Amino acid sequence: MPTLDVTTRNGERRQVNAQSGLTLKQALMDGGVSEISALTSCGGFCSCGTCHVFIGASDFARLPPLKADEDGLLDFHDLRSPFSRLSCQITLTDSLDGLRVTIAPPL
Amino acid sequence: MIDPELRKLAPDHVRDDQIVAYDYVSDPRIAKVGDVQLGMHLLHEEAPDVFYSPLNGGFWVITRLDIMSKVLPDTEHFSNKELVIPRIVSDNVMIPLNLDPPEHLQYRMVLMRHFEPKAIRAMEPFIREWANRLIDKVIDRGACEFAEEIGAAFPVSVFMELMGYPLEQFEEFRKIVHAFFAPETTPEERVRVQDKIIETVAVYFEQRRKEPRDDLVSKLLQEKVWDRPLTTDELNSIGFLLFLAGLDTVANTLSFTFNYLAQDQKMQDRLVANPEIIPAFVEEALRRFSIVQQPRLVKKDVEINGALMKAGELVVCSLPLAGMDDHRNPMPEVFDVDRKDRAHLAFSIGPHTCIGNQLARLEMRILTEEWTRRIPRFSRAPGREPERRSGGVAALAKLYLEWPTARH
Numbered sequence: 001m002p003t004l005d006v007t008t009r010n011g012e013r014r015q016v017n018a019q020s021g022l023t024l025k026q027a028l029m030d031g032g033v034s035e036i037s038a039l040t041s042c043g044g045f046c047s048c049g050t051c052h053v054f055i056g057a058s059d060f061a062r063l064p065p066l067k068a069d070e071d072g073l074l075d076f077h078d079l080r081s082p083f084s085r086l087s088c089q090i091t092l093t094d095s096l097d098g099l100r101v102t103i104a105p106p107l
Numbered sequence: 108m109i110d111p112e113l114r115k116l117a118p119d120h121v122r123d124d125q126i127v128a129y130d131y132v133s134d135p136r137i138a139k140v141g142d143v144q145l146g147m148h149l150l151h152e153e154a155p156d157v158f159y160s161p162l163n164g165g166f167w168v169i170t171r172l173d174i175m176s177k178v179l180p181d182t183e184h185f186s187n188k189e190l191v192i193p194r195i196v197s198d199n200v201m202i203p204l205n206l207d208p209p210e211h212l213q214y215r216m217v218l219m220r221h222f223e224p225k226a227i228r229a230m231e232p233f234i235r236e237w238a239n240r241l242i243d244k245v246i247d248r249g250a251c252e253f254a255e256e257i258g259a260a261f262p263v264s265v266f267m268e269l270m271g272y273p274l275e276q277f278e279e280f281r282k283i284v285h286a287f288f289a290p291e292t293t294p295e296e297r298v299r300v301q302d303k304i305i306e307t308v309a310v311y312f313e314q315r316r317k318e319p320r321d322d323l324v325s326k327l328l329q330e331k332v333w334d335r336p337l338t339t340d341e342l343n344s345i346g347f348l349l350f351l352a353g354l355d356t357v358a359n360t361l362s363f364t365f366n367y368l369a370q371d372q373k374m375q376d377r378l379v380a381n382p383e384i385i386p387a388f389v390e391e392a393l394r395r396f397s398i399v400q401q402p403r404l405v406k407k408d409v410e411i412n413g414a415l416m417k418a419g420e421l422v423v424c425s426l427p428l429a430g431m432d433d434h435r436n437p438m439p440e441v442f443d444v445d446r447k448d449r450a451h452l453a454f455s456i457g458p459h460t461c462i463g464n465q466l467a468r469l470e471m472r473i474l475t476e477e478w479t480r481r482i483p484r485f486s487r488a489p490g491r492e493p494e495r496r497s498g499g500v501a502a503l504a505k506l507y508l509e510w511p512t513a514r515h
């Protein structure tokens with residue numbers, strides 16, 4: 001069961017206990033990070049770009065690589081960084097314990 | 108005992124207990140209750156969560172929000188290639204709505220650029236101006252036919268100006284949309300209406316190709332998929348989708364919403380006293396008055412809640428039933444702005460989630476803000492019952508409202 005180190009939009013930091021096999025988006029929502037259940041949510045199917053997060057720089061390489069669709073949707077964000085991901089496209093595993101995640105500003 | 112006539116119409120793999128007569132285009136339950144969504148909600152009592160209706164050529168129906176939330180995003184088993192019931196034979200496609208992954212997202216992103224939250228937020232002043240311009244036209248009269256004069260005029264004017272369509276065409280465009288969605292329209296006529304829409308949107312793409320302006324038609328001409336410009340057929344197909352989506356959905360949701368609000372003076376008072384609850388009011392209206400029934404074509408045999416759906420069959424996620432699902436929203440018939448943990452699928456879910464949902468929400472919020480500010484107390488004109496339409500997109504027509512004016 002990985003634990004996530006989450007920073008919300010207003011800078012509050014909290015630990016979120018997640019379940020392996022869920023997506024990062026689902027884990028954040030289950031963990032009460034309400035900022036991520038944006039109204040525009042497509043439901044976690046890489047179609048709206050609203051679940052944008054920044055991954056801690058040193059953690060980024062632990063994630064599976066970006067796919068073209070996710071890359072395209074991230075391009076909509078002015079504040080895209082080299083460590084941007086869509087949280088719906090990351091499936092959690094035990095090896096991601098301690099992952100640092102910051103909720104990005106909304107579109 | 109199952110009606111043998113209904114049994115005969117259903118395929119053999121459908122069990123007797125899965126067969127329930129539900130008329131997609133005009134179900135008697137709706138007429139009986141006098142309310143589209145409440146009439147459909149009777150199915151939650153009368154039918155299994157997944158059932159087969161042998162009417163209108165036959166189709167499966169999902170009645171629960173949690174099952175729809177699995178079916179709508181499931182592009183492995185369900186396709187968007189057919190979305191009309193009764194089925195029509197036509198080569199006309201709506202891009203990106205009729206497309207399946209993987210090609211779907213390229214086209215969706217073309218539209219996203221123009222409908223993302225930032226682009227929509229920038230439109231707020233112009234949308235508010237339209238709301239006030241239309242209220243100006245009726246306010247001194249103390250009465251209006253809301254469905255066309257406001258409910259349709261407002262989002263359709265916004266949409267036409269956004270696209271760059273001339274506003275003089277307003278009546279003509281509405282007539283085409285009415286013809287497309289009217290329950291009495293035969294499948295053959297519906298195909299002719301589709302052709303007419305495509306001819307209409309093609310004219311404006313052609314014009315703007317020669318003389319670009321600052322409008323969405325011109326901007327779409329500049330868009331690219333896989334690093335190449337959109338073809339004429341692709342553009343017309345996108346235009347066809349936007350025409351149907353932009354000219355009817357917000358209009359109808361507003362009419363259902365204001366039909367309700369006209370009959371609830373306490374809610375009028377609350378919105379006037381606390382305009383900050385208007386976003387919650389809009390969400391509750393979207394839940395209680397969802398209007399779209401969303402068909403899918405089964406592309407691979409699949410079992411959903413014990414129902415075996417075979418490739419080639421149609422299945423409908425009736426989105427009003429998601430909002431009215433008492434498993435998810437207790438006492439769904441009650442309009443409750445303070446509802447905790449409200450859930451609805453008014454904009455569907457998954458890769459095909461309504462791309463205009465931000466625009467629709469903004470339009471509903473702004474009209475409610477401006478209307479309640481300027482016409483804080485209004486009611487339905489006595490003795491005039493609005494007309495209901497159901498089918499793929501439900502509607503309410505002839506909604507006569509009245510309010511006190513300074514002179515009276």
